Structures are given as C-alpha cells and as structure tokens.
Amino acid sequence: MNNLNFDPIVLTQNLVRCPSITPKDSGALDIIENHLNNLGFNCQKLPFSGDNSYEVNNLFATIGTTGKHLAFAGHTDVVPPGNEESWKYPPFSATIDNNKLYGRGSEDMKSNIACFISATNEFISKYGKEFGGKLSFIITGDEEKDAVNGTKKMLEWSKQNNIVLDQCIVGEPTSNQEIGDKIKVGRRGIITFYLSVKGIQGHTASAHRAENATHHLTKLLNNLISAPLDNGNKNFLPSSIQIATIDVGNTAANIIPEMAKATVNIRYNDLHNSKSLTEWMQKHINDVFDKIDKASCVFEVEANGESFLTKPGKLSTLITKSISEVTGRNSKPELATDGGTSDARFIKDYCEVVELGIRNQTLHQVDEFVFIEDIKMLQKVYLKLLENYFNKI
Numbered sequence: 588m589n590n591l592n593f594d595p596i597v598l599t600q601n602l603v604r605c606p607s608i609t610p611k612d613s614g615a616l617d618i619i620e621n622h623l624n625n626l627g628f629n630c631q632k633l634p635f636s637g638d639n640s641y642e643v644n645n646l647f648a649t650i651g652t653t654g655k656h657l658a659f660a661g662h663t664d665v666v667p668p669g670n671e672e673s674w675k676y677p678p679f680s681a682t683i684d685n686n687k688l689y690g691r692g693s694e695d696m697k698s699n700i701a702c703f704i705s706a707t708n709e710f711i712s713k714y715g716k717e718f719g720g721k722l723s724f725i726i727t728g729d730e731e732k733d734a735v736n737g738t739k740k741m742l743e744w745s746k747q748n749n750i751v752l753d754q755c756i757v758g759e760p761t762s763n764q765e766i767g768d769k770i771k772v773g774r775r776g777i778i779t780f781y782l783s784v785k786g787i788q789g790h791t792a793s794a795h796r797a798e799n800a801t802h803h804l805t806k807l808l809n810n811l812i813s814a815p816l817d818n819g820n821k822n823f824l825p826s827s828i829q830i831a832t833i834d835v836g837n838t839a840a841n842i843i844p845e846m847a848k849a850t851v852n853i854r855y856n857d858l859h860n861s862k863s864l865t866e867w868m869q870k871h872i873n874d875v876f877d878k879i880d881k882a883s884c885v886f887e888v889e890a891n892g893e894s895f896l897t898k899p900g901k902l903s904t905l906i907t908k909s910i911s912e913v914t915g916r917n918s919k920p921e922l923a924t925d926g927g928t929s930d931a932r933f934i935k936d937y938c939e940v941v942e943l944g945i946r947n948q949t950l951h952q953v954d955e956f957v958f959i960e961d962i963k964m965l966q967k968v969y970l971k972l973l974e975n976y977f978n979k980i
C-alpha cells in the first residue's frame with residue numbers, strides 16, 4: 588500500500604516517479620486507486636486488450652448514488668523521455684528546483700490528476716461522502732499512443748453498465764499565461780493520407796519509354812496545397828494541410844523512378860470531416876491522373892478522430908465562474924479548439940466535455956516542468972468547480 592498524501596505537489600511527485608511510459612503503468616494507477624479508495628470511492632481496474640493493440644490497464648472510480656454525475660478524465664501514461672542525458676534532472680526524479688517541479692508527465696498530465704484528487708479530498712472532507720451528486724474518475728493508461736484499449740473502451744463499458752455521465756472535465760494542460768485563462772471546448776480532427784504513385788521505370792536518356800512517378804506526385808501535391816482548405820471560423824483556426832514525407836527511394840541519377848510516395852497530414856476544423864476530405868483527395872487525384880494512361884495513384888487513409896465543438900453551455904459557464912472566483916480575474920477564459928488531439932474526442936459522444944488544466948508550455952519536451960504555484964492554483968480552481976457544480980455555495 589502506498590503512503591497516502593493528498594498534498595497536490597507531493598502527489599504529483601509520487602505519480603511522476605512512476606515511469607509509466609505507454610503502455611506500462613509502473614504503479615501510477617495503484618497510487619490513484621489507493622487515494623480514491625480511502626475517500627470512499629468504488630474503484631475498478633478495467634484492463635482491456637485486443638483490436639490489434641497492446642493490453643492496457645485503466646481505472647474507473649466512482650462515488651455517490653443520486654444526482655448529477657460529473658466525471659474527471661485523465662491519463663497516467665507518458666511519452667518517453669528521449670535522451671535522458673539532456674535532462675537537467677533525471678526525468679522520473681520529480682525534482683523540485685526554483686519553484687518548478689521537473690519530470691516527464693509533470694505537465695501532461697500527472698499534476699492535473701493530483702490536483703483533482705486533492706480537490707476531491709478537500710471537497711469530501713467538507714461536505715461528506717453523501718454530497719448529493721455523483722463523481723467519477725476515468726483514468727486510462729493509454730492516451731499518448733494507440734488509445735485503442737483506454738478511454739474509448741471504458742466509455743463503452745460504462746454505457747453497458749448503465750452509467751450515465753452528465754458532464755466531464757478532461758485534465759489536459761490548457762492554460763496559457765495563467766491558470767484558467769484558456770480552456771478547450773473542441774478539437775480539430777486529424778486525417779493522414781498515404782499516397783503511392785506508380786509510373787514506368789526507365790533510363791533518363793530514354794524518357795519517352797518511361798513515365799516518371801515523381802513528376803505526377805509533385806504535381807498532385809502542388810495542387811493540394813495551392814489553395815487553403817478554408818479560412819477558419821469563429822471557433823476554429825483554418826485547417827492545415829501538411830506534406831509530411833516525400834519518398835522516391837531512387838539511388839541512381841540516370842533512372843526514372845517507377846514509384847513515388849508521400850504522406851499528407853491534415854488538421855481540420857468543423858467545416859470538414861474525414862469523409863469529405865477523402866472525397867476531396869480523390870477528386871484531386873482524378874484531376875491529375877484521369878488523363879494519364881501510364882501512371883496511377885492509390886492511397887490509404889488513417890482517420891484519427893473527427894473535429895468537434897462543445898457548444899458553450901452549463902459546464903463552460905461553471906468553469907468560467909469558478910476560475911474568476913479563485914483568481915479574481917474578470918476576463919473570461921479563451922474558449923479554444925487548437926492543439927493536438929485528446930481523449931475528449933471519445934467523451935464528446937457521451938456527454939458535454941471541456942478540457943481545463945495546468946499551463947501548456949513544456950509537454951513532451953526535455954525538462955518538462957510545472958510551476959509549484961500553478962499546481963496550488965489549479966487545485967483551488969478544481970475545488971471551486973466541484974463546489975459550484977454540486978451547488979455547495
């Protein structure tokens with residue numbers, strides 16, 4: 588049994604000291620389970636496997652039997668530290684220096700989990716286990732990698748068990764300059780196209796007998812980026828088309844290559860979806876290749892989540908109120924949709940979801956850290972949010 592310590596800074600350190608690189612858990616889920624058990628939560632480990640991915644351990648913890656149901660969602664897994672020599676302190680040492688807590692996962696997102704557990708501890712000590720609502724933790728060990736046997740399956744499991752969530756906070760790092768100045772109410776979608784063009788190989792001196800795959804691929808890529816997909820809208824930045832790779836694999840200067848490949852990665856807003864973008868790609872391919880007999884282009888698609896927007900509603904209003912009550916700031920947080928993807932993409936199909944967490948500044952980098960003051964502030968914001976959500980003030 589781990590020592591219980593609900594101080595959000597110590598708890599962050601204890602979690603960071605578990606080197607839980609996806610899909611290894613390294614004891615992080617046990618620490619959370621022990622703390623929540625102690626508060627009277629009903630905890631269930633939910634290991635899932637299959638669907639062409641590795642096995643993942645997850646934790647669902649819940650308290651309360653009646654009233655509104657709020658969930659906190661997060662992940663204990665972290666990305667690898669990279670070259671450990673480059674780190675100022677060992678990446679899993681959770682060293683505190685100059686008011687900063689260093690370590691892989693400190694920002695993304697163990698400090699956020701620690702703050703929510705710490706706030707829950709204070710909330711339950713103040714209002715008791717029968718506080719008139721339901722509160723659950725949905726914690727996965729696989730957000731950073733495949734995300735196949737994590738949050739998605741926990742949500743399916745909860746539905747099968749007639750667990751209905753009303754609202755959900757995802758503890759990803761969203762703040763910018765100050766805690767709570769930015770929250771996320773949506774995310775852009777991601778789609779990747781793997782293009783393969785096939786022509787006819789030949790001697791560069793006898794080009795009339797060959798068909799250069801590279802020429803056709805570059806024409807297609809040029810067409811794809813010649814005009815923006817859109818100009819963005821009130822809630823989203825413009826969609827972005829990025830050519831991530833171009834591969835010909837030709838080692839000789841006197842050979843016309845037969846094959847040419849490229850990877851195109853698109854981050855798109857709510858003006859598109861994976862189906863409309865796949866049609867867009869096919870149209871561009873037809874435009875270039877319909878007229879050519881001797882070359883063709885095929886592609887594979889990987890769609891990793893549609894874009895979504897949670898319409899400003901009850902939860903974002905409550906969050907805004909709680910942030911200004913704690914920080915004393917009157918300015919409303921920015922309701923953003925930028926950045927990468929998160930498990931909110933799965934949760935949005937079940938309930939209203941908003942992401943609110945620590946400042947987004949060093950995640951996935953060498954010397955990832957969080958400010959001690961930010962941890963304290965975030966814990967207070969989460970506590971106020973619990974009080975406002977369950978009408979305790």
Ligand SMILES: [Zn+2]
Nearest residue numbers: 695696730759
């Ligand atoms: Zn994260």
